[in-house]
Amino acid sequence: MNKKEISKEIEQFATSLRLPGIKKYFQENAKEAATRDISYEEYLYGLLQKEYDLRQEHAKENRIRLANFSYKKYLEDLKVEHLPDDANRKLKVLSSLEFIKNGQNVILAGNPGTGKTHIAIGLGIKACLAGYRVAFTTIPTLINQLKESRSEKTLHTFENKFAKYDLVIADELGYISFDKEGSELLFTNLSLRAGRKSTIITTNLSFERWAEIFQDPVMTAAMVDRLTHKAYLVNMNGNSYRLKETEEWIKNQNIA
Template identity: 60%
Template sequence: MDKRQEMIEMCKELRLPSIQAFIQEDDMWKQHQTAEDFLYHALVQEMQDREVRAKANRIRSANFPEKKLLTELETERLPQNAASRLPQLKKLDFIQEKQNVLLIGSPGTGKTHIAIGLGIEACLSGYKVYFTTVSSLVNQLKESRSERTLRSFELKFEKYDLVIIDELGYISFDKEGAELLFTHLSLRAGRASTIVTSNLSFDRWEEIFHDPVLTAALTDRLTHRAYMVDMVGPSYRILDTKEWLENSQL
């Protein structure tokens, strides 16, 4: 076995796929004459490829239900307050400052799209992100409690740089679910960022939690130093349906 083939085998053993590909490519092998030059370019390639894989892994691990990019948003159709706040949110300073983002308003106005888009941007910027719906999170919390793994779940939940909790307001909770959700959101208050989307204004959150004291405490923790984004406006989906019906009649 010559040295080149031996290096390829070592790369396989060390799990260095980019350097392995670099060595296997004849043009690269011939182009870089000195060992120092060759090694430098091989390491640069490995670093770049690892960063690409790391970004893809963060996005995959974030549990997004679908890929929605901020660049795909039709900003002219967003509610005015959302359109004006989006440029600032795109900078992701709120994650660095451990601030929350609350997207509150009508169904179909782009709340989930903005939340996922910000989450993907955060993944690409090196942050650890987790996406969940409220109903899924409450079910996970209840299962963890019954299986006596709640503390392990808490520790994992606290370590995310950004947690996105979608669809607050679509279902109400029993006492156990409300208390578990309150406790876990409180764990992140002032320590890490959370994005919450809801179709209900704050004065209606008691309909979800059925406890005025708990509702007031949770609202206070979530809104402290938070970005409040008013998402009240006409539904994207209804507008799209109207346009489709009009076009189909032509």
Template identity: 65%
Template sequence: MALESYLSQAKNYASELKLNAIKADLDETIMDAEKNNLSYAEFLCRLLQKEYDIRHYNLTQSRIKNACFPYKKYFEDLDISALPDDAQNKLKHLSSLKFIDEGQNVILSGNPGTGKTHIAISLGIKACLEGYKVFFTTVPLFITQLKELKSSRSLRAFQNKLAKYDLVILDEFGYISSDKEGAELLFTNISIRTGLKSTIITTNLSFDRWNEILGDPIMTAALTDRLTHKSFIINMNGSSYRL
């Protein structure tokens, strides 16, 4: 059988098996193998590596897209020296992502503009790059979503999905107060993850002011207790990072 026929068959097999990278690069890989006198094992390894690399890249981009980040921020973009001292001291450990493996929470608390959301997003994107499943939303949007799901009787399915995320990032806690229903839904759905999976919360309020948002001292105390158990609390009070 002629080489062209073998190549055609190989591409058909690759197409049927959905090995698109192998199909696209087969001619080039064969030419490279002949030029460099590669062994069969080296040739096969390079061929499979191309397929692996493109699939790994596509999966990573899919995780970042599905996480719903409002924009992309990376650790490389952070000016660490401009962050509050507590963030500088704890950032190295957080960037290792060990807190995700251990189901620990992270609370970034401080005045506006000090880099809370930037740190949260950069941790989330790093987690996506390393294979973790991440979900990002703001607390006001999260509460609205939970109410809509409850009204449509589809909240249970979402809760099952929420419990499977390795990391959930809830941004902007404290900017808009919630009614009783919203506070209860927020409490319930954060509690689902407590002690099992990691949650990052950014807030401009100190803990003693969380009752202003939730409107229930008992619920506030319970939520604070659950969130701060096994958590990293980072003091983000300082000069504006944005400026």
């Protein structure tokens, strides 16, 4: 077999064995090995390293894709000077992702436009890059999924999957109220995660107003108690982060 035929066979083997890094780099590494008089072991090591790195990169991309973020927002894009004071103080601690390791919750509570969802998604993407399994959803969407699963008799399967995520981001608690069934399903599934896996909740309501959406004072008290136990409570009340971003954008347009 000549060199060209061998290369073609290697490509086919790499494709069949699902080794995209080796398929992509084996010829490039072989030329380098020949030029620099690299040993067979060093050549194989370098090739496997590239295969590993490529798989790690693909895994990160897949975790971000499967998390189903409504849009991509990164912590690095935050203008911390525009954030409410409490968020500014706690962001460094949250960015370490120790809260996920410890199974702690994060509650971002405050008026609209102050950066709650941006922080939540930014933490979620960082968690994906760190190897954690993450799911993003809004509270209304989650309740609809739970109801549909119950009616289709697949609730147990859905709950098992939901409970295994390292981090669930539940956005927009408080924008709409829900019925008794929705309240009970949400309570059950968020409670199952409490103390075991982390949940980030964004809400525009203070805790004393949660009864307005759960419509059950006893359930509301139990929900607040379980979600806030050893949790990071971040006061997001302040001037609109989005408004400040818009004002800065307009200012830059005028300068241009």
